[in-house]
Amino acid sequence: MNSKRFRPSAWLKWLVPLLLAMLLLGLLTTLIIIGMSLLGIKFGH
Amino acid sequence: MHYIPILSTLVTFAFAVAVFRRYLLRHGPHLLMWTIGLLFYGIGTLSEVILGLTFSSLVLKLWYLCGAILTAAWLGQGTLHLLVRRRGVAWTLTGILAGISVLAGVLVLTAPLTSAATAYQVSQPISSQYQNILSRSGLIIALTIVFNIYGTLVLVGGAIYSAYIFWRKRVLFNRMIGNILIAAGALAPAMGGSFIKSGLPDFLYLTELVGAVLMYIGFLQTTTVPAVEPVPVSSR
Numbered sequence: 001m002n003s004k005r006f007r008p009s010a011w012l013k014w015l016v017p018l019l020l021a022m023l024l025l026g027l028l029t030t031l032i033i034i035g036m037s038l039l040g041i042k043f044g045h
Numbered sequence: 046m047h048y049i050p051i052l053s054t055l056v057t058f059a060f061a062v063a064v065f066r067r068y069l070l071r072h073g074p075h076l077l078m079w080t081i082g083l084l085f086y087g088i089g090t091l092s093e094v095i096l097g098l099t100f101s102s103l104v105l106k107l108w109y110l111c112g113a114i115l116t117a118a119w120l121g122q123g124t125l126h127l128l129v130r131r132r133g134v135a136w137t138l139t140g141i142l143a144g145i146s147v148l149a150g151v152l153v154l155t156a157p158l159t160s161a162a163t164a165y166q167v168s169q170p171i172s173s174q175y176q177n178i179l180s181r182s183g184l185i186i187a188l189t190i191v192f193n194i195y196g197t198l199v200l201v202g203g204a205i206y207s208a209y210i211f212w213r214k215r216v217l218f219n220r221m222i223g224n225i226l227i228a229a230g231a232l233a234p235a236m237g238g239s240f241i242k243s244g245l246p247d248f249l250y251l252t253e254l255v256g257a258v259l260m261y262i263g264f265l266q267t268t269t270v271p272a273v274e275p276v277p278v279s280s281r
Binding site: 004006007008016017019020023026027029030033034035037 | 190193194197198201202205208209212215216217218221225228229232235236239240
């Protein structure tokens with residue numbers, strides 16, 4: 001019985017890695033922005 | 046504008062109840078930490094609702110304490126309990142987090158308000174006014190940033206990591222999707238909050254609602270056993 005396994009469809013094979021990469025990029029961007037605010041760097045006024 | 050925090054509050058408290066009910070069934074400490082984090086989330090959005098009606102210094106401080114400082118860290122603490130197998134480590138860090146949270150509470154609740162409080166406008170979101178009203182010490186600002194970095198890194202990073210593991214092993218499709226949604230949902234208010242810190246446009250209310258909805262759907266995905274598995278490998 002192997003019911004918990006799945007085989008991704010063709011579009012999932014590129015969509016999931018793309019989503020994970022975008023999330024990772026978003027996480028890094030957020031951490032950089034928070035870090036820059038720690039240093040007192042602001043983008044607005 | 047003020048209907049968004051109302052929706053966020055309803056979604057968040059419903060989410061907190063769902064997580065707590067699962068905690069009563071399963072007793073996982075991560076579920077308890079997430080419940081605490083979601084209660085802080087809900088108190089933060091409820092404060093936005095109240096501050097959209099009238100000004101209160103106590104509610105403003107609760108909004109800052111719960112919404113800006115504690116939510117991300119305590120949600121992240123839940124993920125830490127889920128991912129770190131050595132229980133002593135997770136509980137030690139929880140003790141440290143609890144101690145610093147109490148310190149943050151004392152600092153924020155005793156922080157003075159500036160004269161700008163008299164010019165508070167209920168028609169404007171609190172997220173665009175608090176920096177002029179609440180006098181924050183360097184320690185409060187440092188705690189805010191450290192808590193947010195810690196919480197965002199653990200919560201979002203943990204969800205991305207879990208989703209990646211499920212994807213790589215090609216197992217538990219629902220949990221993989223759920224973790225992607227949780228990561229996206231957690232990232233939304235974190236980005237909204239960091240935009241404000243950096244002087245960028247204020248989308249906090251919207252990102253809070255999007256975040257709560259996505260995380261709730263993600264949680265339901267991770268905890269629901271699908272009736273029909275998506276394309277099982279064993280099928281011939």
